[in-house]
Amino acid sequence: MSNTIETAFVKQYTANIFHLSQQKGSRLRGYVRNESQRAEVEFFERLGATSALEKLSRHSDTPLVNSQHSRRAVYMRDYEWADLIDKEDMVRTLIDPKNPYVMSAYSALGRTIDEVIIEAALGNAIAGKEGSTPVALPATQFVGAVDTSGSPAISNLNVETLIRIKSKFGVNDVDDSIPLHIAVTQAQIDSLLNENKVTSADYAAIKALVYGEVDTFMGFRFHRTQLLPLAGGAYTIDVNTGAVTLSTGNGDGARRAFAWAEDGLVFSVGKDMLGRISERDDKSYSTQVYACGTWGATRLEEEKVVGVLCTES
Secondary structure, eight states, rough: OSGGGGGGGGGGSSSSOOOSSSSSOSGGGGEEEEEOOOOSSSEEEEEEEOOOOOOOOTTOOOOOOOOOOOEEEEOOOEEEEEEEOOOOHHBBBOOOOHHHHHHHHHHHHHHHHHHHHHHHHSEEEEETTTTOEEOOOOOOGGGOOOSEEEEEEESSOOOHHHHHHHHHHHHTOOOOTTEEEEEEEEOOOOOOOOSSOOOOHHHHHHHHHHTTTEEEEEEEEEEEOTOOOBBSSOOOOOTTTTOOOOHHHHHTTTTEEEEEEGGEEEEEEEEEEEEEEEEEEEEEEEEEEEEEEEEEESSSGGEEEEEEEEEOO
């Protein structure tokens, strides 16, 4: 129940409820593969690459290629949001706060969607016939941000690191027609703008990125979100190559940004966001604003996700 609604009472002389700074809704949902789901767990089938065999003689036996099947599981998770508005509060306010409360609910659920997608990108995917085998994003799919322009050192995001990230997708032979995206915090965008090595054309592009005039740079569509986690595991970054290994070292505590090919992540919806406004007779007929949703996400291919360790200090 909201105990801070007194800030909107008439004595405050306000005609509006202002939302404090927050991410309003999901920023990532529209840039991953979206699916619907009608079961607690849904399996997404994967088919591995095969090779054609050379025919060496006339009328030879037809060769059989053993196609490799695998699967990834998405488990549904339920999310809810609710708050109460006392009828006394309604009398003492200049406005009806129900609509702003609805906006707050949907903003909260939208941020939860992004948190689920981020967790799917950087955490364990679930594989196996029964959907019980965890698969981590391997260290080989991480890039550490480093600056080798002088004495090599770990750094925040720079053009040199973006080139290494882009190279990962090329080495993994990700189809060039699939859009590439990268999720970063404001600190990574600021770091790009402050980089000494960028050309005048690069600088103009990054400046436009910072001011929201464009959202793409070096083939990546940038998505700013302050929801990205710090590295909680043990990582060591090679200051000369940016290569990452799983061991206690200089990567601990770095910001974990990530890049992805659009179809490499799946967001699956069991029940999309649903809202209700109703009276609660068990709460002295206060008005309850309620919203909920059911969804899950998974990483379909490790090769299509690149974790990026950035030092923001």
